[in-house]
Amino acid sequence: MEKRSIKALVLKAFNTYPAIGELELPALNEGMAEIEVKAVALNRRDFYITQGLYPGVEFPVVLGSDVSGIYNDKEVILNPNINWGANEAVQSDAYHILGMPSWGGMAQYVQVAKDRIYPKPAHLTLEEASALPLAGLTAFRAIKTKGNCKAGEKVLINGIGGGVATFAFQFALAMGAEVYVTSGSDEKLNKALQMGAKGTANYKAENWHKQLAKDSGGFDLIIDSAGGKGFANLAKLCRPAARVVFYGGTRGKIEGLSPQILFWRQVTVMGTTMGSDKDFEDMLAFVNSHKIKPVIDSVLDWKESNQAFEILKASSQMGKVVLRVGE
C-alpha cells in the first residue's frame, strides 16, 4: 500500500491535548498490516504522555495503545506489545508499547505487525473490545501470572476506579477469590459492591486500613498501582505469606514501609509491567471463557477527545474511557 493521507488525533506539543488533523501514513512495510480503527480506549499512559511525563516523545505523535477495528473484513483487536522477546520473566530492551514511539490507534488507520492482530472476542462490541488489551493484559499478569490468585483467597484491589484495577477485580472474582476493594470515592465503592465485592474501604478515611483489617482478617494477595504513603498500610493488611503485586506509582515514592512487617510475615512484593504475548493470549482465552465485559465509564466521539482526557485528568472514571473513531 502506498503512503496516503489520513485523519488522526495528532499530539504536537506537551501540555496540550491531541487534535484532529491530517497525517501521512507511510507505505506499508513487509509483514505489516493496516487496520481500520473503529474504537480506541484511553490509558493513564496517554494522559501522562501529553503532560511530558514519558521520555523519548517525538512530535507529531499519534497516541492510543488500545485498538479495535476491521482487518480483512473481520473485527479484530490488537496486542499492544511490541518486541516483548523470548523471556517470559521480563521484557526485552527493544520492548515498547503501541502508541508512542510507534503511532497508535487514535487515527482512522493504524499500521502494526500482522502477528499483533487477534480476533475480537465475540461477546464484546467493538467499543467494549477496545477497552481490553493494555489494561486487561496488565491486570491478568498481575493477578494470575505474578499473583497466582486462587479460589477462596482473600484479595484486595487498591483504587478500584483505575482501568487496570477494574479488570483485576473482575478476573479475581471469576477465579473464585473473595475480593475487597478500596477507592477514594464512595460512589465507586457502591458500584464495586453491586459487581460482587465482599467489602470496601475509602482510603481517604482516617485509619481505613484498621477497619478493613477487622472486616476482612487480612489478605493473601494485594494489587496496587498507587504506591506513595498508602503502600505502608497495604503491608499492614498482609496475612502471613501474602503476595503484593504493583504495576504503577500514581502517588509517587513509597514512604514509611516497615521492613519488619514484610520479613516477619514472609511477604513477597512483586513489580510487574504489561505482560508477555503468552500472557496476552491467556488473558484473551480467560475473557472469552468467562464472558468478561470490560467496565466502560464513557464512550465519546473522537471529536470530543478533550473531554476524554479531562476525565482521566480528574480521575473521575470507573473503568475505561473509549473514543469512537470516525470521519
Ligand SMILES: NC(=O)c1ccc[n+]([C@@H]2O[C@H](COP(=O)([O-])OP(=O)(O)OC[C@H]3O[C@@H](n4cnc5c(N)ncnc54)[C@H](OP(=O)(O)O)[C@@H]3O)[C@@H](O)[C@H]2O)c1
Ligand atoms: N506497568 C504497567 O504496565 C502499567 C499499565 C497500566 C497502567 N499503569 C500505571 O498504573 C496506574 C493506574 O493506571 P490505570 O490506567 O489503570 O488507572 P486510571 O484509570 O488512570 O486510574 C487511576 C486510579 O488510581 C487510583 N488512586 C489514586 N490515588 C490513589 C491512592 N492514594 N490509593 C489508591 N488508589 C489510588 C484511583 O482510584 P479511585 O478512583 O478508585 O480512588 C484512580 O481511579 C498509573 O500510574 C499507570 O501509569 C502501569
